[in-house]
Amino acid sequence: MSDKRMTEDEVVAELESGMTIGIGGWGSRRKPMSLVRALLRSDLTDLHVVSYGGPDVGILTAAGKCRKVTYGFVSLDSIPLEPHFRSVRQGGLLPEFMELDEGAFYLGLMAAAHRVPFYPTRAGLGSSMLANNPELRTVVSPYDDGEELVAIPAFEMDAVLIHMNRADQKGNGQFLGPDIYFDDLFAMAGEKTYLSAERIIPTDDFLKEGPVHTLRVPRTHVDGVVEAPMGAHFTECPPDYGRDEAFQKEYAATAKDPEHWARFRADWLELESHEAYRAKLDEKSAS
Amino acid sequence: MSTVGDELEGGATLDEICVVALAEAFRGDGETLCNPMGPVPVIAGRLARATFEPDLMLTDTIAYAIEGNLPLGADPSGATIEAYLPFRSIFDQVWSGKRHVVMGAPQIDRHGNQNFAAIGDDYSHPKVQLLGMRGAPGNLINHATTYWIPTQARSFVESVDVVSGPGYDAIARLPEPSRRFHEIRRVVTDLGAYDFETENGTMRVRSLHPGVTLEQAQAASAFELAVTGDVPVSRLPTAEELHLIRKVFDPSGVRKAEFR
Numbered sequence: 001m002s003d004k005r006m007t008e009d010e011v012v013a014e015l016e017s018g019m020t021i022g023i024g025g026w027g028s029r030r031k032p033m034s035l036v037r038a039l040l041r042s043d044l045t046d047l048h049v050v051s052y053g054g055p056d057v058g059i060l061t062a063a064g065k066c067r068k069v070t071y072g073f074v075s076l077d078s079i080p081l082e083p084h085f086r087s088v089r090q091g092g093l094l095p096e097f098m099e100l101d102e103g104a105f106y107l108g109l110m111a112a113a114h115r116v117p118f119y120p121t122r123a124g125l126g127s128s129m130l131a132n133n134p135e136l137r138t139v140v141s142p143y144d145d146g147e148e149l150v151a152i153p154a155f156e157m158d159a160v161l162i163h164m165n166r167a168d169q170k171g172n173g174q175f176l177g178p179d180i181y182f183d184d185l186f187a188m189a190g191e192k193t194y195l196s197a198e199r200i201i202p203t204d205d206f207l208k209e210g211p212v213h214t215l216r217v218p219r220t221h222v223d224g225v226v227e228a229p230m231g232a233h234f235t236e237c238p239p240d241y242g243r244d245e246a247f248q249k250e251y252a253a254t255a256k257d258p259e260h261w262a263r264f265r266a267d268w269l270e271l272e273s274h275e276a277y278r279a280k281l282d283e284k285s286a287s
Numbered sequence: 288m289s290t291v292g293d294e295l296e297g298g299a300t301l302d303e304i305c306v307v308a309l310a311e312a313f314r315g316d317g318e319t320l321c322n323p324m325g326p327v328p329v330i331a332g333r334l335a336r337a338t339f340e341p342d343l344m345l346t347d348t349i350a351y352a353i354e355g356n357l358p359l360g361a362d363p364s365g366a367t368i369e370a371y372l373p374f375r376s377i378f379d380q381v382w383s384g385k386r387h388v389v390m391g392a393p394q395i396d397r398h399g400n401q402n403f404a405a406i407g408d409d410y411s412h413p414k415v416q417l418l419g420m421r422g423a424p425g426n427l428i429n430h431a432t433t434y435w436i437p438t439q440a441r442s443f444v445e446s447v448d449v450v451s452g453p454g455y456d457a458i459a460r461l462p463e464p465s466r467r468f469h470e471i472r473r474v475v476t477d478l479g480a481y482d483f484e485t486e487n488g489t490m491r492v493r494s495l496h497p498g499v500t501l502e503q504a505q506a507a508s509a510f511e512l513a514v515t516g517d518v519p520v521s522r523l524p525t526a527e528e529l530h531l532i533r534k535v536f537d538p539s540g541v542r543k544a545e546f547r
Contacts (some may be wrong), residue, residue, distance in 0.1 A: 026374060073419040080418060089405070092412030099404070101424040103378040121382070123425030125465050126453030132410050147464040178350035179373035 004171045006224045008038035008274055011194045014224075015039075015159055018067075020048040022109075022155065022190055024162030024183040028054040028076040028243055030175075031235040032163035032196045034228040034274040039065065041270045048096075050155050052105065052181065054235060055251065058084035059269060062261065067095055070155060072102030076248055083255035098133050100124075104152045109182050111154035112189035120149035160190025163232045164217060165240055166209050167197035171222030176210045177238040187221040196226040198240050228274055230281065299524045301477065302327065302542045303532055304496050305435075307524045308480045310335040312433040312473035313387060318342045319431075320352070320372075320386040326359055327545050328389035328435050330536045333357070337531055346372055359537045381422065384468055387431040392474070393417060394447040397489045397510040399454030399471040401427075401434060402447035410449060423451035428458075431470045437545045439476035440507035455488025477546060478504045480521055485513045494521040 012035075015021070021039075025031040036056045039047075046067045051057050053074030060066050062084035074085040088094050100108070107119035120139055123129075130136050130150065139151040162183040164173035173195050175183065187193045195217065206215055234251065236243035254261040271277045299307075309331030313321055316335075321343040323332040329348075336343040337356050347353045347363035352370035357363055372380065380386050394402040401423065407414030426432055432452060436442045450457060458469045474481040479495040491513040495504055497520055505512055524532065532542075 071419065073421050075418070081416065086416045089413055089416040092409075097411075099420050101420050102422050103381055103425040106375065106378050121425070122428040122465055122468075125424075125428055125461055126450070126457040126469075127420070127424035127427070128404070128410075128450040129420055129424050132449070145464055148462065181374060 003169045004219075004222065004225045005169050005200065006194070006226055008034050008196070008226055008228070011035060011161075011224055011226060012038045012042045012044065014192065015042075015044055017044050018046045019158040020050060020156065022157040022160040022186050023049060023051040023056045024160065024181065024186045025054065025056070025232070025235065026052045026179070026181040027073070028078070028235040028248060030163050030177065030181065030232050030237050031056050032161040032231060033233060033235060034231040034277070035161045035163075035194065035196055035226065036060065037269050037271070037274070037277065040265075041272070050157055052102065053082065053085065055082065055248075058082040061085055061088040061094055062255070063265070064093075068097060069094060070098040070100070070105075070108070072100050072105040076252060078243065078245060079248065079252050083252045084261075087255050098135070099129070100133070100152070101127075101129060104129070104150070106182060106185070107152040108155040109185040109189055111152065112156055113185045116154065118151035118153050120151055122149060124150040155189060157190045158192065160186045160193040162186055162193065162195050162217070163228070163237070164195055164197045165237065166199055166201050166206065167195055167225050168203040168206070168219075169200055169225060170203065171195060171219035171225050172203065172206070172215065173197065173217030173222065174206055174209060174214050175216060176214055176240070180216050184216045187217050190221070192223045193221055194224040194226065195222050196228040196231045198229055198231060198237065200225060200227045230278055231274065233281065299529060301496060302546060303524050303529060304521055305475060305477065306331045306334060306532055306542065307528060308475045308494070308496070308521050309389065309433065309435060309473075310338075311480070311522065312389070312475065313340050313343060316340060316343060316387055316431075318344065318385070320344045320346070320380050322346065322377075322386055323389040325389075325391065325435065325545065326537070326541045327437070329359060330532060330542055331389070333536050334528060334531055337535075338528060344370065350374075356531070356535050358535060359541055378425070381425055381429050384430045386429075387433065387472065388422070388426045389433045389435050390423060390426070390452065392434040392436050392442055392452075394444045395434060395436065395442055395474065396444055396447050396454065398456040399452075399474070399483055399488070399490060400447045400450045400457060401452035401454070402449045404449040404451045406448055408448065420451050424453070427452040427469055427471075428465065429468050431472045433473045433475065434471070436474065436476040439478045439504070442476070443508035443510065445509040455483055459488065478507055481512070485515070489513050491515060492518050494519045496521045497523070
């Protein structure tokens with residue numbers, strides 16, 4: 001059986017500028033932050049990020065890495081608006097974006113996972129969602145009702161990054177928190193899917209960690225596995241750890257001042273490796 | 288006009304009047320997922336279930352539907368879980384219709400078009416980026432929606448910059464099958480409660496909070512408010528409701544911060 005273990009930098013080396021990259025999690029919850037930081041310190045650019053957005057979208061757009069973002073919202077949860085994303089939008093600095101109803105977003109993921117061109121929904125009818133996204137089309141039911149519905153297009157993604165609580169080296173993933181969000185659909189929808197996990201464990205040990213229902217990401221949809229303890233920090237990753245609210249506050253405050261942001265990036269986000277980041281976190285909590 | 292600090296008739300304060308006006312929006316909902324967002328609406332949902340609408344289902348705002356009278360912000364881990372509702376199930380619940388949501392509305396017009404996405408004419412370069420579409424387009428077209436607006440004068444606008452939640456005029460332009468689940472049940476503000484029970488689907492004064500005159504409510508609106516007959520005064524909380532709000536759901540008074 002293949003061993004899919006890799007490092008963050010090896011994952012990023014398989015990606016190219018201009019790609020569409022899906023990022024799992026939800027807002028400031030279980031985001032693959034060690035992989036996001038590896039993207040940040042790479043020379044990749046012109047990316048199209050697809051995400052239930054949190055600091056992943058804030059960091060990558062504020063650093064000018066994105067050509068386009070597809071999202072339903074971009075939030076830090078305890079801070080309802082992602083302040084870096086807000087600055088980018090208000091500065092008119094994001095060339096393209098597709099802002100969808102957050103339920104419709106689920107359908108775009110599901111369509112891609114199921115390899116159909118779209119899923120229909122009423123979400124968007126009567127709102128500005130259609131006018132603001134001229135690429136969205138409607139479809140007429142072929143049945144007697146003849147209802148016209150919004151056709152949410154499949155989110156075709158070159159690569160997908162997700163973070164799990166546990167994984168084995170073959171690529172099976174396990175979530176132990178209250179919600180998988182949409183990470184199983186992300187995994188299926190990606191042309192390539194890379195999974196980071198708090199711990200890589202023997203397959204035999206999965207059921208010691210949680211019930212069988214937590215084994216929701218099968219290895220058939222996973223191409224690479226990265227062991228990244230604290231890999232979702234500063235977003236939450238229960239039951240392993242909660243959100244680092246103090247750190248998040250500090251991150252959010254840097255949106256007000258370009259110099260502060262540059263310093264924060266250098267001090268934390270652009271460290272040479274996840275190991276260096278963890279070491280620095282340990283130092284911080286000891287002081 | 289009264290403020291949060293003033294004690295009104297019967298000992299209730301404005302925030303408590305608003306909680307009760309919002310709770311009233313759930314009357315008759317029965318076995319529905321009541322999904323309020325923000326402190327005042329959450330207290331209202333819990334109050335409705337604890338009193339006159341016992342079959343409502345409420346979430347802990349994480350991933351579970353829970354029983355019991357949980358205080359605002361309390362750790363829900365000890366509560367009895369009656370259903371598992373992760374985000375994906377919430378969307379399934381939205382589309383299947385057994386849900387009534389309460390959202391905010393930084394802008395709302397006479398037809399009930401709501402905007403919490405962005406402020407400004409140019410959507411690619413907004414003056415102020417707000418929440419984005421979030422779930423508003425899907426919520427409005429699928430099930431009952433109520434809006435909670437702590438400062439009416441700021442939010443009742445002539446026209447919204449972005450339609451995140453469509454109002455009655457936008458819905459009237461759709462064919463019948465698309466229209467049938469749309470309902471804006473209530474708009475509750477610091478001044479009164481409003482509905483759309485008019486022939487042309489425009490906003491009507493349903494009740495005004497104690498001490499608020501129609502002139503004051505109209506002055507705090509950029510559009511003309513519809514009035515049919517005598518406007519009643521918003522219902523005061525009962526002694527039981529006051530007890531539940533003050534002692535059970537929100538002993539630390541978090542609700543009052545929404546009015547500042």
